[in-house]
Amino acid sequence: MTQRGTPQPSIHWPMALTQVIPAGMVTLRSLHRRDGREWMALRGANAAWLNPWEATAPNPLRPAGGFPEYVKAMTKQAKAGSAIPLVIELGGRIAGQVNVTGISGGSQLGGSVGYWIGREFAGLGIMPTAVAMVTDYCFDVRDLHRIEVNIRPGNERSLRVVGKLGFRDEGLRARYLHISQGWRDHRTFALTQGEIPEGVLARYLGSDQAPTRDQAP
Numbered sequence: 359m360t361q362r363g364t365p366q367p368s369i370h371w372p373m374a375l376t377q378v379i380p381a382g383m384v385t386l387r388s389l390h391r392r393d394g395r396e397w398m399a400l401r402g403a404n405a406a407w408l409n410p411w412e413a414t415a416p417n418p419l420r421p422a423g424g425f426p427e428y429v430k431a432m433t434k435q436a437k438a439g440s441a442i443p444l445v446i447e448l449g450g451r452i453a454g455q456v457n458v459t460g461i462s463g464g465s466q467l468g469g470s471v472g473y474w475i476g477r478e479f480a481g482l483g484i485m486p487t488a489v490a491m492v493t494d495y496c497f498d499v500r501d502l503h504r505i506e507v508n509i510r511p512g513n514e515r516s517l518r519v520v521g522k523l524g525f526r527d528e529g530l531r532a533r534y535l536h537i538s539q540g541w542r543d544h545r546t547f548a549l550t551q552g553e554i555p556e557g558v559l560a561r562y563l564g565s566d567q568a569p570t571r572d573q574a575p
């Protein structure tokens with residue numbers, strides 16, 4: 359961990375992080391244009407699973423753009439230090455995505471984590487592992503102060519992810535994000551740097567919430 363008050367550490371992009379869990383090797387890595395076919399196939403097959411929780415554009419006239427434009431925009435933000443858009447792989451197959459967005463500097467030094475996984479990969483402990491990995495990265499490498507996750511109150515599976523990792527419940531934000539074609543209330547969960555001294559991933563994997571051999575596919 360770097361000292362408070364020192365200049366921001368340099369931004370590493372592209373980047374990759376790995377962790378082995380009973381389900382296999384979880385890799386978080388930079389999103390690339392060449393992921394388009396596999397990424398779109400996974401999201402196409404999971405449209406009904408993802409739609410209730412997906413961010414949407416409040417202004418429908420805004421041009422949607424395709425996967426290459428999405429990667430270009432996210433890569434630009436990654437290089438500028440305002441986002442960390444990562445594909446999640448399990449054993450080399452794209453399983454989902456975890457993004458840190460809205461990374462702020464100045465006196466806030468925080469960001470929001472968003473995520474999704476394909477249904478066939480659900481229940482293996484992949485997302486708590488991925489969120490723990492990226493949160494530790496934000497605190498230890500990027501020297502951010504605060505990471506938050508915003509979840510619709512009815513999203514029980516996602517509430518389990520932050521519950522397993524010990525994020526603090528900071529309460530309800532009314533009509534906070536545009537999701538599934540409307541402004542939706544969200545519960546905000548957060549951690550600040552140093553709040554879990556042993557690290558979010560180490561604490562999760564050492565807890566009774568960690569994925570077990572029974573959760574290997």
Ligand SMILES: CC(C)(COP(=O)(O)OP(=O)(O)OC[C@H]1O[C@@H](n2cnc3c(N)ncnc32)[C@H](O)[C@@H]1OP(=O)(O)O)[C@@H](O)C(=O)NCCC(=O)NCCS
Nearest residue numbers: 411473474475480481482483484485486508509515516518
């Ligand atoms: C929320 C989500 C990311 C969780 O990822 P995950 O890797 O499955 O996380 P976990 O393995 O910890 O499972 C979380 C919960 O999902 C449920 N679950 C378990 N197996 C499951 C399966 N085969 N299918 C669906 N849900 C299952 C359980 O309630 C589990 O909690 P438990 O471990 O206490 O029983 C995933 O369900 C998802 O992508 N959902 C759709 C998109 C979404 O909600 N994104 C988040 C927006 S805030």
